[in-house]
Amino acid sequence: MRYILFISFFSLTFLLQAQRIEIDRLERDFRGSLRSREAYELSQKFIQIDSTYYTGHYFEGIYRFLRASDLLGYQLAIKPLQKGLNLMEKDFPGKLRRVKDIQPYIGVYELQHKYAILCDLLIRSYSHVGELDKSIAITRKLIDKRFVYNWGV
Numbered sequence: 001m002r003y004i005l006f007i008s009f010f011s012l013t014f015l016l017q018a019q020r021i022e023i024d025r026l027e028r029d030f031r032g033s034l035r036s037r038e039a040y041e042l043s044q045k046f047i048q049i050d051s052t053y054y055t056g057h058y059f060e061g062i063y064r065f066l067r068a069s070d071l072l073g074y075q076l077a078i079k080p081l082q083k084g085l086n087l088m089e090k091d092f093p094g095k096l097r098r099v100k101d102i103q104p105y106i107g108v109y110e111l112q113h114k115y116a117i118l119c120d121l122l123i124r125s126y127s128h129v130g131e132l133d134k135s136i137a138i139t140r141k142l143i144d145k146r147f148v149y150n151w152g153v
Helices: 002-029 039-049 054-067 069-091 102-128 132-145
Strands: none
Touching: 002 039, 002 054, 039 054, 054 069, 054 102, 069 102, 102 132
């Protein structure tokens, strides 16, 4: 019985890892605008493949933020942005910290950049809907990470 549980655990782990590799590949191959309908459809595909991975919520949140023009639009953008941020913090706590050496920094640069983008869009969304306390909390969270970056965010 123990062997069956052991084998099923590792097979599920490998399946999850394979799904995330596929999502990362599709994300790298995407060449369109994050404002386009294809970006939204791709985000839904990512969420369908693995809803516990941040990429689908990242794409959906950016799509909704870029298309928002009123209070309702920004409110709709907050949910996927917050979900993507929470999933990133849960899955990559070791990579979302200050790195001083160049070699480890190269490996975490892209992830930290995406994290900063999510924080920026979430801060601006909360500001647009008048929830300044939440906007300040997200700002404080980003500052506390003490990233080494110059992204212009």
